[in-house]
Amino acid sequence: MQFIVATDGSEQSERALEYALDLAATTDAAVAVVYAVDPAVREYAADAPVASFADAENHLVIEDEGDAEARGEYVLGRAREYARERGLDVETELLYGDPVESVTELASRRDADAIFVGHRGMTPQYEGLVGSVAAGLVERATVPVTVVR
Structure with a gap:
């Protein structure tokens, strides 16, 4: 068996x-832990909600x-260490692009x-603007997706 765990470092x-x-x-089962490098949008620079896409450029931080x-390597390193502490080895991989597309x-x-x-991921505000990765995976994946709270 092969499991894939999509992570962003969130709880x-x-x-x-x-x-x-x-x-x-x-x-x-073998476990591959993956992190999608999608630097287009990371987090809000202000506390106010974004009202529209036109307003978004005033509130979003763009990441290179x-x-x-x-950040992805750091998150994957933590995941590897956590698995080792539990006596398991995992494979880790950086993916590039939209998380839903790259993971599926x-x-x-x-x-x-x-x-x-x-x-939920690291930034609920970002998910509110562009949509939940978990929901996208459930809709697009051809294998079962387990969403953990």
């Missing part, structure tokens, strides 16, 4: 990893790809049996 994605590792330990890669394409290429993802 919910850490719980998704924990859940996937618990299942992997009982099913002898190098910073996004560095990887799942298809690897003939994965399941995808695990946290319910």
Whole structure:
């Protein structure tokens, strides 16, 4: 069996990893933990909600790809260490582009049996503007997706 865990370093994605590792330990599944480098939008620069896409440019911080890669490597390193502490080895991989597209394409290429993802990512405001990665994975994936709260 092959499990894919999509992470962004959020508390919910850490719980998704924990859940996937618990299942992997009982099913002898291989686990790949992935982080999608999608530096276009990271977080709000202000507390006020964005009213429209035109208003968004006044409230969003744009991140460069190098910073996004560095953050991804950090998050994946933490995931590897967490798995090792539990006596498990995981493969890690940086993906590039839209998280929904890159994770579902990887799942298809690897003939994965399941995808695990946290319910909410690092920035709920960003999800409110562009949509939830978890919801996108549920809609697009051709394998079961477990969304962990």
